[in-house]
Amino acid sequence: MATLANCIVMMDEGIDRVGELxxxxxxxxxxxxxLMLMLGATIDRELEAKLKPNKLNHSEFLTLMILYSRPDGSSTPGELCEFTTQGATNMTRIANALVKRALITRGSSKDDRRRVLIRITPAGRRFVQKVLPPMFPQVGAMFTGFSAGDMRQFDRLLRKLAGNLDQLGEQRLP
Amino acid sequence: MATLANCIVMMDEGIDRVGELxxxxxxxxxxxxxLMLMLGATIDRELEAKLKPNKLNHSEFLTLMILYSRPDGSSTPGELCEFTTQGATNMTRIANALVKRALITRGSSKDDRRRVLIRITPAGRRFVQKVLPPMFPQVGAMFTGFSAGDMRQFDRLLRKLAGNLDQLGEQRLP
DNA sequence: CTAGTTTATTTCACTGGTGAATTATCAATC
DNA sequence: GATTGATAATTCACCAGTGAAATAAACTAG
Structure with missing residues (x-):
């Protein structure tokens, strides 16, 4: 198996060597x-593995969670695209898949009939409540050994990085 | 445009709300x-965008960089699979693509003829030296405002997280 | 009312990646 | 020295996701 630690050792050596050249x-x-890329990809794989038994993929899960987190349990395709960073094409497919499983419903908005109103169903809520708790141990285990200070620092640094990435993105689309 | 900051605000609210439920x-x-997932994905997209003009994708780039970083400029498909966390199938495709562009060569190993020896060509080295420098400004910009201490802390926390992720992976494949 | 814009969907071609089976080589054992 | 089993790489068929363009419906502003 390819342990992350091995990859990191190899990456460190690689960067040293490239730095000389x-x-x-x-x-x-x-x-x-x-490091961010490696860890991000690893967490992604881990999450995907956790979701697979429930026949969900990452973007479907995310979509469902956003709906679950809304007080009214509803949103629109456009908004979901924005927050899941998915293309509209894919969001249609995701919605189709979730509707077929009766976890969400699709209806047209009253006040703007172009808009489609996507709403989580009671079955969808139950499904989230069933799927979520089994992943808590893993999520917790990811941060074993992190002190309260570590968590604060980590949070701070990640958000700072996010700010920089936003600026970097803006100047590419002027 | 969907700024990262917006997504984060929304994510924070979402987690608060789910935490109540x-x-x-x-x-x-x-x-x-x-946060790790969002930032990882964003950096990935950023990198991919930088690579696209050179007709490279992430895994091809990574493969080429590993070869470039090796003192002898060579490796085998199996090893490259391990460090790029790619399946063997995909590595064959990647190698095909890079061979077609004459950035690497494929030959069979003398002492074990099952093994294929992949080696970066002089053209491959020149290519890396041309492609790499234009991405330095972005990489630097990602960490503007990070003090030396911030960098140390960030490095420490990411590696700690990596260690935890390794343990988490081991106990899933016993 | 008309022209233009926004929202969502659908279709199509394409890319990147995967799993299962295949081929070739090596290593070990009888 | 033939046979069995493991390992390395490849081939093939397939799936998920993407981008671009076309369509349709509904809104908005002049």
Whole structure:
């Protein structure tokens, strides 16, 4: 099996070596960047594995969770696209899949009949309440050994990084 | 456009709300987890966008960089699978693509003829040296405002998280 | 009322990645 | 030295997700 630790060792050596060949490279930043990519992908795989027994994939899960988290349990395809960073094409497919399983309903909005109103059903709520708790242990285990201070720091640093990424994105689409 | 900051605001509210409905949830950990997923995906998209003009995708780039970082510039498909966390099937495709562009060569190993030896070509090295520097500004910009201490902390926390993820993976495949 | 814009859906072609079976080689054992 | 089993890479058929373009319906502003 390819342990994350192995990959990291190898990545560290790789960056050192590339840093010798291309000295202008911001090595420390590149390292962080790769770490974020590796960990993000790993967590993604972990989550996907947890969801598979329930015949859900990541974007379907996310969509369902957003609806579940809304006080009125409803949203629109456009809004869901925005927050799940999915294309409209895919959101239609996701909605189709969730409607077929009766976890959500699709209806047209009263005041703007172009809009489609997507709403989580009682069965959808029950489904979330069944699916969610079994993933708590893993989520907790990811942060064993993190002190309260560690969590605060981590949160701060991730949000700071998010801010930088936003700026970086803006200047690419001017 | 869907700014990361917006998604985060929405995620925070969502987790608060779900936390009320399902109180056993480890809210702080779930928040970190989602942050990692969002940032990882964003960095991934950013990288992919930077690579697209060069007709490379993430896994091809990674493969090429590993080869570039090796003192002898060579590896085998199996090893590359391990470090890129790709299936063997996909590695064959990646190698095909890179061979077609003459960035790598494929030859069979002398001492074990099952093994294929993949080696970066001089053109491959030149290609990396051309492609790499233009991404340095972005990589640097991702961490503007990070003090030396911030970088140290961030590195420490990410590696700690990696350790936990490894343990979590082990106990799923016993 | 008309022209233009927004919202959602559908279709199509394409990319990236996966699982199952296949082929070739090696290593071990009888 | 033939047989069995493991390992490395490839091939094939398939799926999920994407981007672009076309369509349709409904809203908005002049």
């Amino acid at each position: 291309v000295p202008q490279m911001p090595a420390a930043e590149a390292r962080m960047c790769r | 399902v109180p056993q949830m480890p809210a702080a950990e779930a928040r970190m987890c989602r």
